[in-house]
Amino acid sequence: MSAEQADLAVIGAGAAGLMAERFAAELAPRGSRVALLEGAKEPGRKILISGGGRCNVLPFISEPADFFTESSRHVLRRLLDSWPLPEQRAFFEADLQLPLVLEAESGKLFPEAQQARVVRDALLQSAREAGAALLCPWRVHEVTRESDAFLLSCDDGRTLLASRLILATGGQSVPKTGSDGAGYGFARALGHSTLPLYPALVPLTSQDARLTALSGIALPVLWRARVNGKVVEERERELLITHQGFSGPAVLDASHWITHARAELSVDWGARGREAWTRTLDAASGGGKRSVVGALEQHLPARLAAALVAIAEVAPTTQLAQLDRAHRERLLLTLTDFPLPVSGSRGFAVAEVTGGGIPLGEVNPRTLESRACPGLYLCGEILDAFGRIGGFNFQWAWATGRLAGSAAAASLTERRAETAG
Numbered sequence: 244m245s246a247e248q249a250d251l252a253v254i255g256a257g258a259a260g261l262m263a264e265r266f267a268a269e270l271a272p273r274g275s276r277v278a279l280l281e282g283a284k285e286p287g288r289k290i291l292i293s294g295g296g297r298c299n300v301l302p303f304i305s306e307p308a309d310f311f312t313e314s315s316r317h318v319l320r321r322l323l324d325s326w327p328l329p330e331q332r333a334f335f336e337a338d339l340q341l342p343l344v345l346e347a348e349s350g351k352l353f354p355e356a357q358q359a360r361v362v363r364d365a366l367l368q369s370a371r372e373a374g375a376a377l378l379c380p381w382r383v384h385e386v387t388r389e390s391d392a393f394l395l396s397c398d399d400g401r402t403l404l405a406s407r408l409i410l411a412t413g414g415q416s417v418p419k420t421g422s423d424g425a426g427y428g429f430a431r432a433l434g435h436s437t438l439p440l441y442p443a444l445v446p447l448t449s450q451d452a453r454l455t456a457l458s459g460i461a462l463p464v465l466w467r468a469r470v471n472g473k474v475v476e477e478r479e480r481e482l483l484i485t486h487q488g489f490s491g492p493a494v495l496d497a498s499h500w501i502t503h504a505r506a507e508l509s510v511d512w513g514a515r516g517r518e519a520w521t522r523t524l525d526a527a528s529g530g531g532k533r534s535v536v537g538a539l540e541q542h543l544p545a546r547l548a549a550a551l552v553a554i555a556e557v558a559p560t561t562q563l564a565q566l567d568r569a570h571r572e573r574l575l576l577t578l579t580d581f582p583l584p585v586s587g588s589r590g591f592a593v594a595e596v597t598g599g600g601i602p603l604g605e606v607n608p609r610t611l612e613s614r615a616c617p618g619l620y621l622c623g624e625i626l627d628a629f630g631r632i633g634g635f636n637f638q639w640a641w642a643t644g645r646l647a648g649s650a651a652a653a654s655l656t657e658r659r660a661e662t663a664g
């Protein structure tokens with residue numbers, strides 16, 4: 244069977260690949276064949292399950308500090324700056340005719356229709372209108388370099404030869420969506436290295452029945468991650484106690500410190516701070532006869548208040564006036580710097596993203612072209628960067644997808660000019 248031909252092929256019709264394909268098809272020289280290969284039964288399955296089926300398309304506000312990478316933060320910033328947030332928002336609202344609405348309490352932008360499907364469909368339609376050819380299902384199982392082209396082999400024996408290749412295969416989290424990590428192997432075969440992969444934005448597990456018995460309780464916390472005793476990040480968000488351990492935005496955001504850096508995670512329950520808790524426990528201002536548990540219940544769910552008092556080894560009937568110095572200090576520590584008893588994470592099966600991947604130093608930050616393999620471009624989650632919960636991961640996918648697609652199309656234009664000249 245002879246190979247099909249394309250000027251440019253994108254592997255992976257997820258968030259980054261759809262965006263890359265759309266811009267590549269729009270900007271490629273007239274008559275170019277721009278193919279989008281998707282291994283799953285339908286494109287954009289992760290978009291469809293995102294944001295609880297509503298797709299948190301973008302954050303309302305974004306800063307480089309909302310993203311994590313082990314690679315150069317300077318390169319990360321340049322890549323984000325390649326398509327600033329207001330321009331991304333305008334693209335969805337004006338070009339795709341997809342109005343976005345703000346969920347004020349979370350700072351997340353959702354499509355007005357509150358349906359992820361409209362986002363996936365609008366991107367797909369936009370790519371098709373720009374001239375993209377979607378081949379689906381077309382599961383790539385091998386990529387090889389053939390002089391000045393890439394030979395892609397499909398599971399079923401079909402082959403495709405493309406002179407430019409964009410790798411947008413995502414990470415390896417929630418592999419049933421089609422993103423199972425195969426792309427890292429393709430990148431390695433083409434000369435790249437990969438930083439160790441780890442689940443991120445992932446619920447954490449706990450064996451501590453005193454806490455898992457409180458499953459269902461959700462409250463704001465100030466979480467702190469410490470590596471070798473040094474605080475590396477702290478933020479205020481909501482924590483959810485589950486029967487398996489801990490989840491909610493606070494824990495998802497913090498989880499990579501556990502899965503990647505073996506950090507210690509501690510929380511200030513209620514995010515009130517030591518001063519406020521000290522006042523609450525003060526017999527004079529709190530009323531000496533009031534029970535310690537009762538004082539805590541003013542600020543915490545009752546079951547959690549009782550559990551924390553027990554963990555601090557304060558007798559349940561103790562009144563504020565009876566609290567001696569040592570017990571007060573232990574309770575204050577339990578309330579404000581409580582080491583979360585974490586046994587592990589729920590892994591790639593449920594993680595929202597994959598940390599690690601292709602180092603940002605291995606791509607040209609102006610174009611996302613591979614430094615190891617000319618003609619190859621990389622975008623999206625396969626690269627070593629991810630954002631916290633709140634639309635930041637799509638922001639990354641849209642920005643890097645557009646950059647890779649536009650740059651790959653520009654290089655086709657240059658090649659055509661050279662051959663014409």
Ligand SMILES: Cc1cc2nc3c(=O)[nH]c(=O)nc-3n(C[C@H](O)[C@H](O)[C@H](O)COP(=O)(O)OP(=O)(O)OC[C@H]3O[C@@H](n4cnc5c(N)ncnc54)[C@H](O)[C@@H]3O)c2cc1C
Pocket residue numbers: 254255256257258259260280281282283286287288289290292293294295298299300301381382383384411412413414416417420421422423424425426593594595596622623624625633634635636637638640
């Ligand atoms: C449950 C869940 C909810 C989420 N919600 C949000 C949210 O609301 N907002 C947000 O910003 N982020 C969210 N994320 C994260 C976000 O979905 C990802 O960061 C984003 O989809 C990454 O885009 P990508 O294009 O790089 O990879 P993907 O979207 O994973 O796309 C990769 C594509 O490549 C295809 N592919 C892989 N290997 C091959 C192969 N060998 N051949 C052919 N095709 C292949 C896959 O089938 C897939 O379609 C969520 C993630 C999960 C798991």
